[in-house]
Amino acid sequence: MVHNLGINLPDNQLARFALTTIYGVGPHLSHRLCTRFQIHDKCRVKDLTPLQTKSLASFLQSPKTALPLPQYPLAPVNFVARPPSKSIQELQAEFNAARAAQKQKREEKLLQMGKKKKSRDPLTELRIESEL
Template identity: 50%
Template sequence: MVYVLGVNLPDRQLVKFALTQFYGIGHHTAARICARFQMHNTCKVRDLTPLQVTALASFLSSPKDSISPPRFPRAPPDFVPSTKTHQQLLQEFRAARVQREAENKRPEFLLRRRRDARILPDPLKSLTIEAELKQEIRENIAHQKMIGSYVGRRHAMALPVRGQTTQNNARTAKKLNRVERYS
């Protein structure tokens, strides 16, 4: 079992479903988080490396302060993997970087990332979970009660808020009328 920010994530569960154990993370947000940390759809919690668990915990603790992951260019459809060794690829990469710096050009994917960041802000930056989200909800309900809205009054009387039917609608209407008279 993995504990992340006080929440138990079962080992045999898929990561995208285990993340929904956090209050405030649904299936869609969990899928986005898995994509951000490059976890495939069938990755289980027990398959996570300690580095991934640490990165996930640091992101969930403060998503606003986290750094957006780099976007790498996608391979074209006709891409064939290289048979070169790691050392050869590393030398070629360093030579290309030196040449690019000499020309003072930035790679296209970096330019594209800056352009996309201006157009589409990162939706995970505004993620609030657990205690922060519960506190925000409590504040919203207290605000509704303070301004005396219909929703606030229903919260104060512990009645259904979103239009659910109660057992005795006449009794509920009398309670509301009584509250309105004394308000």
């Protein structure tokens, strides 16, 4: 049995249904959690890897301090890769710099408009068990 937040999750139950035994986690939120931690719909609690179990437990304990999800660039449908002229590290550094510049522009725009920055990840505002 997996013991998470003082709750025993039954071994033979599907993970997405077992998560609903936590007070405040419904089917929709359970599906989002499974997606975030790459847990298959047909995966049972006993089949979870130790890394999935540990990351799920640490996220449920403090979702606001959790690391953001990595975002990878998406290619258009007609994209054809050309042979690499730069190393992976150089490409990743360029991508991160461009992303930081976009983020800075967005924050400046929000400050000009006088709006407060909101989190894009709804799971960071998760409240369960005693917080409810």
